[in-house]
Amino acid sequence: MINITQVVKVIDEKCIGCKQCDQVCPTEAIKTVDRLARVDKDLCTGCNKCIEACMDHGAIKREFLDAPRRVVTDSGTVDRSQLEKICAAALLDPEEAICLCTATTAGEVAAAILKGGRTPEALSVMTGVRGVCAIWCTGPVIRLLEAASIKVERSSRDWRVYPENAGMAIGIWNVPPEVADKYPEYRIRENQERLKHGRIEVPMFANIERTPS
Ligand code: SF4
Ligand code: SF4
Known part of the structure; x- marks a missing residue:
């Protein structure tokens, strides 16, 4: 479980509609429509990757929430043997933190898969994993999805999904x-x-x- 304390907002008059922000968001919270970026604050984890992507235009700012938003997947409500089976196939301990930024565990992500999460972006929204740097934990997330027989097929130009530890x-x-x-x-x-x-x-x-x- 994590608590999100900050999201982002777009300054409309500075946005040129280039979609650079769309291409880095790990939760698909920001989308550009009719040349104007829009943020779904319920999906935003406050990772600030879009702010970095928009550095040239300065059209995105941080916005602190009045009260933290809780992100939780209750692993107690799924079949424990299925959860352990997915983790074992991915060579991960269910209690192992696979996300260095949020300490989300392999078991929490496996539970989210059993609850219907089918993409890295959906699992980020459900558990908070990949909710900050979205680099180190992306490999384990893809392994867990594939352990559940869900193939993640992405273009090598998809900036949201990095090859595991590539170039690091x-x-x-x-x-x-x-x-x-x-x-x-x-x-x-x-x-x-x-x-x-x-x-x-x-x-x-x-x-x-x-x-x-
Ligand atoms: S990166 Fe900045 S300027 Fe480009 S669409 Fe997103 S908010 Fe607008
Ligand atoms: S999740 Fe990150 S990249 Fe997406 S809108 Fe929020 S701060 Fe920007």
């Missing part, structure tokens, strides 16, 4: 101590310690708050 030489496990200490808000040292025991349990981003499910 650095991970949380090899961030140098001086860099970890420079950015305490990402809780890197704390998570490096937890990784030694096979778990990341603390979300890395200050605007994501994880609460016990």
Whole structure:
């Protein structure tokens, strides 16, 4: 379970309708229609990838919610043996956090698949996975979908789905101590310690708050 505390809004007069934002959104929350981007705030996880994509035009701003929006998939309401079967086929422990940003577990994603999630975007909306950087957890999400016999076929130009770890030489496990200490808000040292025991349990981003499910 995660709580979303921030979403985004579009400044209409600055939007030129280029659709760059559509192409990076992990939840399909932002869509450009008639040359104007629109945000479905109920789908937005506040990852801010669209803000980066729109840097040249500055048409997207952060908007903090009055009250956090809870994102949860109750894994207690699905068949546990089916959930474990999907995780085992994907070579993942159900309790394993597969998302470094939100600490969403493999079991939560498997439960969302059993509840009808059929795409990485739908699983992001249902569980919060891929809700921030959308890089490291995309591989495990695709593995879980394929373990449930759901094929994810995407163009190599689909910026929302990155090949697992492609081109990545650095991970949380090899961030140098001086860099970890420079950015305490990402809780890197704390998570490096937890990784030694096979778990990341603390979300890395200050605007994501994880609460016990
Ligand atoms: S990237 Fe910016 S300018 Fe382009 S459609 Fe999206 S909001 Fe509008
Ligand atoms: S989920 Fe991320 S990319 Fe999509 S609209 Fe929200 S902040 Fe932008």
